[in-house]
Amino acid sequence: MANEAKPCPCDIGDRMDYGGLGQEVQIEHIKAYLVKPSTESDKAVIVIQDIYGWQLPNTRYMADMLAANGYIAVCPDFFDGKEPWSSSHDWSKFQEWLEEKKPTNITKEVDVVLRFLKEQCRANHIGAVGFCWGGIATHYLALQYPEVKAAVSVYGIIREKEDSYELKSPTLFIFGEKDVIIPLDQVSALEAKLKEKCTVDYQVKIFPGQTHGFVHRKREDINPTDKPSIQLARTDMLNWLSKYM
Template structure:
């Protein structure tokens, strides 16, 4: 089983990255394009450690390799500067919570994947506008199984679009972000499965 997920934010890997940084008005962002032309894009909503953290950039590059332009920036930039016509969103931890919120508010997002986003219970949290996939770790120290079961029950009552909830055995908060060299052998199959599931959901709807 994975250990509790606690980053040492003073450390940075030597991951080289495949994309580049851009300035968009007052924002800086990391953008990665696939090696072929596409009119599809995925926004990556980062966790509390920010868009410059190497593990997030690794995920951005991973998704871009499947044919999606990547940027943790606004829809306008993706449409006007990247030519994106269909846009999805993926988010991790804090970003996963942001995905949940945006999938309730923004119909321009064709699909979303929320990875271990904190579950907040309210009547306004379940009427999703477009397909959304929720990924959780069984041993997450910040999200209890009871919270996940509540989310599932409420979505059954209120949600009118496709959704999916999946809990990965033995996994903790942040498990799907780890780079290959940081994975423990027992956790690697679940990490790879979660990433495949994430990509498959995006491909299905974006």
């Protein structure tokens, strides 16, 4: 089981602020970044990494932000020690790299994290938020884990599968209008299929002018033009979690 982390002092006065508030822990066979809010909470969010791995500051900052809003936040290493992608890698090898890191093959890790949150953190309400690779994984959790009470899939690449639309958890999907990785026709198809098949609450939201990765951009990388959309997307994420958790 993981080492217990002490509650972290968070600046609740600025609930959109973040930065280095948690600590690394061991949860059974996987490592994780864990952040606890300044007051006791029985609400927890699993924060799921993008292709750059669980140690990416951008993703950890999102965990910090969630903790500042009263959630226990845990960002596990869903690659289970395997090397994350790096911008210095050869993109022609990307599919080969991805083959052993499918975001739908994480059942063992998810079960470990859920057990930790329930037994060690006493979490009674659990949600999931994921970015890119983690957005796909979050979509998967919303399909497979009814105990996940709310899900936010942020620019998760859409796969055309008939079993991808009957969600068990209320899910918010966030996309950027200018995302070259996820064309808008795919987003439209997702929304149409959800309307046809989904029986729980969902929302598909497209942010004008935004590119892949905009929601978990580091504060120093945010330009004034994008800042309103980034803040609105983060507010939407927090509101969705609050509504269902």
